[in-house]
Amino acid sequence: MEITPLGDSALLIRVAENFDDTPTGALNRVLAAKRALEAAQIPGVIELAPAYTTVALFCDPVRAIDAGAPIEDVFGWLEQRIQQALKSVAASKAFGADRGRAGDNFPAYNSIEVPVCYDQEFAFDLDEVARNAGVHLKEVVDLHCGADYRVHCVGFTPGFPFLGGLPRQLATPRRDVPRKEIPAGSVAIGGRQTGIYPIKSPGGWNVIGRTPLQLFDPQKDPPVLLRAGDRVRFRSITREEFERATK
Amino acid sequence: MNATAVRAGFLTSVQDLGRAGFREFGVSLGGALDPHALRVANLLAGNDESAAGLEITFGGMRLRFADDRIVVWSGGYFDVRIGSTSLLAGHPALVRAGEEFSIDSPAGGGRAWLAISGGIDVPVVLGSRSGDLRAGFGGIKGRLVRDGEEFPLGENMPRAKVLIEKLRTEKIARWKPPHDWSSPARRSPVLRYLRGADSVRFVESALQHFSSEGFFVSPDSDRMGIRLDGPRLERSEDVDLLSEAVAPGTVQVPPSGKPILLLNDCQTIGGYPKIAHVITVDLPIAAQLSPGDRIRFSEVSIRDAHALLLERERNLEQFRRGLEPHFK
Numbered sequence A: 001m002e003i004t005p006l007g008d009s010a011l012l013i014r015v016a017e018n019f020d021d022t023p024t025g026a027l028n029r030v031l032a033a034k035r036a037l038e039a040a041q042i043p044g045v046i047e048l049a050p051a052y053t054t055v056a057l058f059c060d061p062v063r064a065i066d067a068g069a070p071i072e073d074v075f076g077w078l079e080q081r082i083q084q085a086l087k088s089v090a091a092s093k094a095f096g097a098d099r100g101r102a103g104d105n106f107p108a109y110n111s112i113e114v115p116v117c118y119d120q121e122f123a124f125d126l127d128e129v130a131r132n133a134g135v136h137l138k139e140v141v142d143l144h145c146g147a148d149y150r151v152h153c154v155g156f157t158p159g160f161p162f163l164g165g166l167p168r169q170l171a172t173p174r175r176d177v178p179r180k181e182i183p184a185g186s187v188a189i190g191g192r193q194t195g196i197y198p199i200k201s202p203g204g205w206n207v208i209g210r211t212p213l214q215l216f217d218p219q220k221d222p223p224v225l226l227r228a229g230d231r232v233r234f235r236s237i238t239r240e241e242f243e244r245a246t247k
Numbered sequence B: 001m002n003a004t005a006v007r008a009g010f011l012t013s014v015q016d017l018g019r020a021g022f023r024e025f026g027v028s029l030g031g032a033l034d035p036h037a038l039r040v041a042n043l044l045a046g047n048d049e050s051a052a053g054l055e056i057t058f059g060g061m062r063l064r065f066a067d068d069r070i071v072v073w074s075g076g077y078f079d080v081r082i083g084s085t086s087l088l089a090g091h092p093a094l095v096r097a098g099e100e101f102s103i104d105s106p107a108g109g110g111r112a113w114l115a116i117s118g119g120i121d122v123p124v125v126l127g128s129r130s131g132d133l134r135a136g137f138g139g140i141k142g143r144l145v146r147d148g149e150e151f152p153l154g155e156n157m158p159r160a161k162v163l164i165e166k167l168r169t170e171k172i173a174r175w176k177p178p179h180d181w182s183s184p185a186r187r188s189p190v191l192r193y194l195r196g197a198d199s200v201r202f203v204e205s206a207l208q209h210f211s212s213e214g215f216f217v218s219p220d221s222d223r224m225g226i227r228l229d230g231p232r233l234e235r236s237e238d239v240d241l242l243s244e245a246v247a248p249g250t251v252q253v254p255p256s257g258k259p260i261l262l263l264n265d266c267q268t269i270g271g272y273p274k275i276a277h278v279i280t281v282d283l284p285i286a287a288q289l290s291p292g293d294r295i296r297f298s299e300v301s302i303r304d305a306h307a308l309l310l311e312r313e314r315n316l317e318q319f320r321r322g323l324e325p326h327f328k
Helices: A023-040 A061-066 A071-091 A126-133 A137-146 A239-246 B035-044 B158-166 B197-201 B204-212 B280-287 B302-327
Strands: A002-005 A010-014 A045-051 A054-059 A111-117 A149-154 A161-164 A179-182 A186-190 A193-196 A201-203 A206-210 A231-237 B002-008 B011-015 B053-057 B061-065 B069-077 B080-082 B093-095 B100-103 B108-116 B149-152 B190-195 B215-217 B225-229 B250-252 B260-262 B274-278 B294-299
Touching: A002 A071, A010 A071, A023 A045, A023 A054, A023 A071, A023 A149, A023 A161, A045 A149, A054 A061, A054 A071, A061 A071, A061 B302, A071 B302, A111 A239, A126 A137, A126 A206, A137 A206, A137 A231, A231 A239, B035 B053, B035 B069, B035 B108, B035 B280, B035 B302, B069 B158, B158 B302, B190 B280, B190 B302, B197 B274, B204 B274, B204 B294, B274 B280, B274 B294, B280 B302
Parallel strands: A111 A231, B190 B294
Antiparallel strands: A002 A010, A010 A054, A045 A054, A111 A206, A149 A161, A149 A231, A161 A193, A179 A201, A186 A193, A186 A206, B002 B061, B002 B149, B011 B053, B053 B108, B061 B100, B069 B093, B069 B108, B080 B100, B190 B274, B215 B225, B215 B294, B225 B260, B250 B260, B250 B274
């Protein structure tokens, strides 16, 4: 496990060496590490941000110093506590355990079905994805809806889920020139991942449909529909169903 | 009671100390680009240091209040007035109901922070009143302040009321915080940095260029990041990196070889190699940069970065204690 400074107020903890070979293994290690670090309540820690193979630990060095960290080695002091917290994780056989923390607001990772309308009007790049895969449009939809996905990371914009589990055939390079504006709810493919644009934003992924679900709502707790670890399946809906759901 | 932005200025938004705790959901930190300046201004105005104020970019703003308020501003070199009376940075001043507070375009630096006693009382969203302009929430409807816009102020705290009474006649307090706390704009800015973990992914000359040459602030810079023009920073390997956390202060280098210094509204994750991280105490210098400004980078140790941060916080603590007699 490698721990490197991410500036003077954060440490980046690499808990998995490799992502592509075992994405699910990496995800479970990251989630277990995040839980263990939360439970450890290390002084000065502000928040933890997981992504693919890493957990970033954001801290207030002054609070760590007030809690006893030596000024000349604040990060060494934190690293010791991080290693201690993660010892149990490394030893535990429960790496694959698909549970949240006991007593957590979010006791388990959710399984969420995301309805998607793959109608041409919403699917700017469905043709491109089909051509790239060498299949018919309908097969793209069947393949996209036939797979089990997991959220490996949330970022880019608030609530944007990066989903692993895309059938290899559907992997499509990002567009050379990103679009200036992609509508909220757009479901898209970028390289070997698929994702959903929660808010209107620029973007370079290939758009293949649109969901009526709201992925980011700052008035809610948590503000996002999907969190790292959640399981996702897509279900094809008609234009009528889409319109009804957005009413 | 309300305030009215008679003129909103070039780019004005509501900011407090930002919304920590939501990075795992992809929500930016946000908040004042110079949180220290806002904290100092708030304390001088009799507010909690985390009260929401205005971040005013390139000035051009005129404000009126419906009742008496203490105002304190800090930031670049701006010409600020109450009516026709000039107001220097860091001096608490009384603005009476109906009087006009104005802030002109700057002679140096680009941003100012304005604390108003009572604070700006827009709703707290995800733990902060800061406007997230990219995601469109927080602040005033998630957008910039507009001409003629009215916005709510909180009630003056008892300490602010004391100050209002004290300033009835002299109007502008003669005391202020140490100079460099209220005006961090520099003539030849140098940003101190820690080497990034990805610095090994660059050719040796790129690292030399980064630490010895000047870089120019590009016009397409904003609260997300400062884009820099200068020598191309070439990578030694051309691999796609997995996205991982980035933060304000991170200097990332896209394939163009032109570095981007990330600021508070940056994304929570990024996949470009991180050549360096500007230290926390120097981010206020970055917050004053305008297009065309030339900057240099200078490497420091983590130990120095932490010592500087600790010194700043201890000084602020002392300053806070020193203020007490003024509010009694």
